[in-house]
Amino acid sequence: MAEAMQTAQALPAGSEGKRSGGWWGMIALIVTEGSLFGYLLFSYFYLASQTEQHWPPEGLPDLLIPGINTLILLSSSIFVWISERCIQSRQMRWSIASMALAVILGVCFVVIQLHEWNDKSYDMAANLYGSLYFTITGFHMLHVIVGLIILLLLLLWLGLGYFDNRRYAAVTIGGLYWHFVDVVWLFVFTSLYLTPYLY
């Protein structure tokens, strides 16, 4: 009981930032999604290490456009982060603007990536490399689209004035997912675009 008495301190109530259940749940979700990409890349390297085909079939990948696209995706993460900082300092308009910019950059990534897909001379059924390339980048594209829907919802909720500097856990949690989508792209990009230069 002695222990009980000393806890007579005020506690936050409800979804308070990183103390909320959602934050912990998102971390767990990211661990399992990260594992999924781990197994995807394992499959890529497992099959690549044993293949006797041209790998990639069209020769070494061009790095310019995918490189720029990578930077676009990463910069969108920065704006999501800025958006959250703006809520903390009660600059709600800047927060909304920053989130909107992040969404636009995310959409740019999708458009450029779709263009990349279009330019390939093969599809996912043509050869083993195509199966891997389109499945892995397709999985990532799916995550980007889910992430964009999340960002759009956050933008809507910010616009509706749901959040202020006291309660904004949804932005923290949704933002974390977007950062994950961006970080995992670095692994996909390194595996599919950079490692072919090593052998």
Added chain:
Amino acid sequence: MTHNTPDLSLNRVPEMGSAPIGSAAEIRLAELWETAPGWRGWLSTVDHKTIGLRYLVTAFIFLLMGGVEALIMRLQLAGPEQNLLTPEQYNQLFTMHGITMIFLYSLPILSGFSNYLWPLMLGSRDMAFPRLNALSYWIFLFAGLFLYVSFPLGEAPNAGWFNYVPFAGLEYNTGPNIDVYALGMVLLGISTTVGSINFVVTLFRMRAPGMSISRVPILVWGTLTASVANIFAIPSVSLAFFLLWLDRRIGTHFFDVVNGGKPLLWQHLFWMFGHPWVYAVVLPAMGIVSDALPTFCRRPLVGYSAVALSTMATMLLGFGVWIHHMFATGLPTLALSFFGAASMVISIPSAVAVFAWIATIWLGRPVFNTPFLFFAGFVILFVIGGLSGVMTAAVPLDFQLNETYFIVAHLHYVLLGINVFPVIGGIYYWFPKFFGRMMNETLGKWSFWVMFIGFNLGFFPMHVAGLLGMPRRIYTYAPHMGWNMVNMITSVGSFVFALGILLFLVNVLVSLKRGALTTPNPWDAPTLEWATPSPPPAYNFAVIPIIASRHPLWEDRLDEGGGRSSLEQGYLLMEGRETLGTTSLDADPDIILKMPDDSLAPFFLGLFSALVFAGLLLHWQNFTILMVLACSLSLAAWMWPRKTLLQRVPDACEEGAAHG
């Protein structure tokens, strides 16, 4: 104090006090937490106790279905050259038997126990994510139906539960059978994943204040370990099945030998998941024994820390042994040696647990009633199954035994011995908590002995059949092979075992109606779930207790030091559905968590998800897209920030009032 409008301030000092049954506070709590009657309440409830019981009942029905499949196979194999089943029917039966027992029974039944018991053991009012919990159940149910729906049409999965390519590929298996399995497993994987996330976050956030990490029951350690493993391992099998489906229906080449694909990739992805899964379906069951056996030995478990650590160690090693399922595939000797050695090392943490149980019995004053018999019987079966496991970990011996009935014997000793026996014992043990009535003891002892004798009679001769060279998965055999006697004994044993299960079921039904009414703690057990009434009220604990030791109900006689737990006086928390969030290791009060009300969103999200997969199976493109949209809308509605959960700031909440 008026309760018409709940206090929605952003910070407040949690009220302490007591709320005995019948007090105004207790009545208010019951109003807050009880599910509305009628079909709406039935579909929308998020009460972990209801969900836990649903898991238990559904998984048990799957156990019975898988059992009937096994009995039909045993009739076919009772004598040589029988014609009860065609080879194709036999293929579908053994495949569905494996799928049912491994995926639809063995983990879900343990999730049932953990869902029901965790918040009660941890001193919380619900799991961390009550709605996610409901979603996990609904998807499990729909995935089970999905996997079974093609069975009556004669198009059930038919390539064995580990479904090796190229046999499972389109070239050799043109029907919908394998597509049902592939899509059903991806669907089931969603259920397992969200369920596991819920357990992990619940452990880290929802323990009663004072219940530091070294004071949680072993069942919690077991389920935590299994859940962490699932979070890492499930994506592997979901991916494998998804790639197989792409190969079959989209024309990719992952497992397609002609175009550079590798069948062994399937085996790697499957067993990188499969072996951790084996431990996921036994570690929580071992936890049941570690918690319940000491009650009947009238002393605490010997070596709590050693058992908790060995649980974790088993799983950690379990991630590094998957190749022992692939010894005969022509991998390099170095790999075989490494994985053979790793597989043998696992016997060390397993032995730690076994010796802890034996020491607990040895040093205690055992009460020989039905649950004790099941737990003691489990220890014997675990040792037998463990020993045959060490034998197959030896690479040269495995070359000889691989794909024979010896392996079938081993895996049944492990899975029935370490899962089914603790589960039945656990139901005898917690039945009074679930339903407020005791189970019949005479019938209970009969059911144990019939099950135990039938099990050994049925499965021990399988070792012999395997050593005599009988391959698994053959639908019949020639009379001169020398396998007639062992097969007949096995078939007889399997029916005796089934009779034991039947006695258990009769006992459940009779006891539900006529069992003696019980007190909160009929076994005089030490852990927190027994501090609640039997059955527990909707809110679990009228006040969130404050915990001072590992055995809150045995403190007076054990006197372990560290003071007394406070069970009557504690945190009231009744401004809406609330419970206490605590810090991860020390369980200091950290936050007042607002818990969601009952909701239909989980049911509909589960239903629409299942329909997405149905659409994929039937190649209904537009329907699939429509269902994906329905899923997205359900999710958005679910996630919409709510003022009552303080996910956004309520209008009335002024800056000044926040620090009231």
